[in-house]
Amino acid sequence: MADNPQTSTESIAVVGLGKIGLTLAAVFANNGFHVRGADINEAVVSSINQGISHITNEPGLEKLVAQAHQNNMLSATKQTSEAVKQSNIIIVIVPVLVDDENHTDYQFIDQAVLEIAKGLKKGSLIIFETTLSPGDTRNRFGTKIEEVSGLKMGKDFSLAYSPERVYSNRIIQDLESYPKVVGGLDEKSLALAKQFYTKALGCELIAVSTLETAEFSKVAECVYRDVNIALANELAMFADEKNVDMSEVITASNSQPFSHIHHPGIGVGGHCIPIYPYFFINKGLTSGLTPLARTINDQMADYSLMKMERVLGSFRNKNILILGLSYRENVKEPTKSTTLLLIEKLKEEKANIFVHDPQFTANEIEQYAVRPLQLEDALVEEMDAVIIQAFHKEYENLDFKAFTNCKLVMDGRNKIKKDKITTLNMTHIGIGNGRRDSNEGRNNGSNSNG
Numbered sequence: 324m325a326d327n328p329q330t331s332t333e334s335i336a337v338v339g340l341g342k343i344g345l346t347l348a349a350v351f352a353n354n355g356f357h358v359r360g361a362d363i364n365e366a367v368v369s370s371i372n373q374g375i376s377h378i379t380n381e382p383g384l385e386k387l388v389a390q391a392h393q394n395n396m397l398s399a400t401k402q403t404s405e406a407v408k409q410s411n412i413i414i415v416i417v418p419v420l421v422d423d424e425n426h427t428d429y430q431f432i433d434q435a436v437l438e439i440a441k442g443l444k445k446g447s448l449i450i451f452e453t454t455l456s457p458g459d460t461r462n463r464f465g466t467k468i469e470e471v472s473g474l475k476m477g478k479d480f481s482l483a484y485s486p487e488r489v490y491s492n493r494i495i496q497d498l499e500s501y502p503k504v505v506g507g508l509d510e511k512s513l514a515l516a517k518q519f520y521t522k523a524l525g526c527e528l529i530a531v532s533t534l535e536t537a538e539f540s541k542v543a544e545c546v547y548r549d550v551n552i553a554l555a556n557e558l559a560m561f562a563d564e565k566n567v568d569m570s571e572v573i574t575a576s577n578s579q580p581f582s583h584i585h586h587p588g589i590g591v592g593g594h595c596i597p598i599y600p601y602f603f604i605n606k607g608l609t610s611g612l613t614p615l616a617r618t619i620n621d622q623m624a625d626y627s628l629m630k631m632e633r634v635l636g637s638f639r640n641k642n643i644l645i646l647g648l649s650y651r652e653n654v655k656e657p658t659k660s661t662t663l664l665l666i667e668k669l670k671e672e673k674a675n676i677f678v679h680d681p682q683f684t685a686n687e688i689e690q691y692a693v694r695p696l697q698l699e700d701a702l703v704e705e706m707d708a709v710i711i712q713a714f715h716k717e718y719e720n721l722d723f724k725a726f727t728n729c730k731l732v733m734d735g736r737n738k739i740k741k742d743k744i745t746t747l748n749m750t751h752i753g754i755g756n757g758r759r760d761s762n763e764g765r766n767n768g769s770n771s772n773g
């Protein structure tokens with residue numbers, strides 16, 4: 324945050340007050356801008372209007388929201404067009420997702436854009452921050468706004484795109500330290516967007532030549548991550564086949580400065596990596612590494628269960644505990660979590676599925692039609708196997724002694740020292756730990772697996 328922010332004459336509308344939108348709104352408000360947030364969710368609007376952040380697990384956010392509210396710099400409304408009418412700069416951060424068939428799903432943002440167009444006045448600057456397919460800002464939304472508002476982009480209003488690249492759990496820090504990529508419809512749009520971010524965030528700016536370049540750059544980042552993780556997973560599966568430990572390989576190989584092999588794992592989840600590659604795939608990138616990486620990464624859950632099955636025999640009526648509903652460690656985010664793939668498959672196999680996640684309440688876990696389990700519960704003695712899916716900090720010192728009937732720990736993130744498990748006479752399996760046909764541990768009396 325700026326030390327002594329000057330109040331700006333510019334008013335900002337932030338449309339979409341989720342994890343990212345609220346953080347942006349609160350940061351802008353604490354940097355001297357009058358911010359009107361708009362969201363369709365009544366509970367979100369009402370809590371912000373009381374100075375309370377509805378996002379409680381983002382470090383620093385609650386304080387920023389309370390401060391902005393106290394200084395009368397942040398308010399919220401369900402009336403998007405009203406917020407837009409009273410603002411000169413409109414930031415759009417309403418998600419675009421994919422549906423069950425991985426088709427791009429614009430339903431939320433289309434609705435938001437319609438409301439923005441209804442309230443838009445001449446001279447405004449609209450900046451899209453939502454991750455989008457290249458061309459969407461100009462062709463889908465710019466055109467729609469022209470049609471509904473009767474205003475002309477480039478003449479009556481300016482249009483820019485700047486992707487949001489932050490990471491959950493450190494969004495405020497990333498907003499200040501990551502360079503902001505900005506593309507504009509024309510020179511004026513780009514200049515206005517740059518001027519705004521300089522004042523509102525004070526971070527380094529990377530201006531690119533077109534809206535589409537800026538849109539492309541964010542999706543490309545996600546594809547890069549997905550493809551590199553898929554490569555690590557492919558190598559890990561081959562290492563299993565060749566009885567080679569992939570962790571050792573990574574340390575050895577990456578000692579060469581041009582080698583940056585990622586870490587293999589049980590799957591890729593979250594809002595970004597499993598979703599945004601489809602923004603390219605759905606626009607024609609239908610063969611090659613991008614779709615292949617999606618397939619490989621989504622198959623890792625199956626692969627892990629296949630390795631477990633070789634030890635357990637069958638999953639039928641077995642008690643399986645999954646640690647971590649979130650897609651990754653130390654966040655509360657179930658979107659596209661690998662746990663959802665594991666649940667689906669284990670249900671088909673007629674296993675009894677239990678889930679533990681310190682970030683979620685029992686009620687929240689029950690919504691996935693599985694049984695929540697506390698680690699203090701006596702039922703842990705009856706678990707046949709444990710899968711570590713998200714390695715939350717609570718699991719770092721987890722004592723597996725209580726799992727007296729457990730035959731197998733699937734270490735989906737390769738985080739547990741195998742001795743910790745094998746000394747308890749349980750089998751330890753990781754991803755790429757050189758054991759394709761793991762059948763040691765309680766099953767046959769040996770405990771040297773790993």
Ligand SMILES: NC(=O)c1ccc[n+]([C@@H]2O[C@H](COP(=O)([O-])OP(=O)(O)OC[C@H]3O[C@@H](n4cnc5c(N)ncnc54)[C@H](O)[C@@H]3O)[C@@H](O)[C@H]2O)c1
Pocket residue numbers: 338339340341342343344345361362363364367403416417418419431432434435436452453454455487488489490491594595
């Ligand atoms: N979450 C992340 O880690 C992350 C990281 C980088 C980029 N992003 C980008 O930010 C976008 C938003 O992510 P998020 O985590 O804030 O999402 P979120 O699901 O937490 O919040 C979305 C908000 O938009 C609101 N909304 C839905 N339809 C609306 C409408 N028509 N008008 C107004 N508000 C509406 C919802 O009620 C919700 O409060 C993502 O789609 C992505 O493009 C997210």
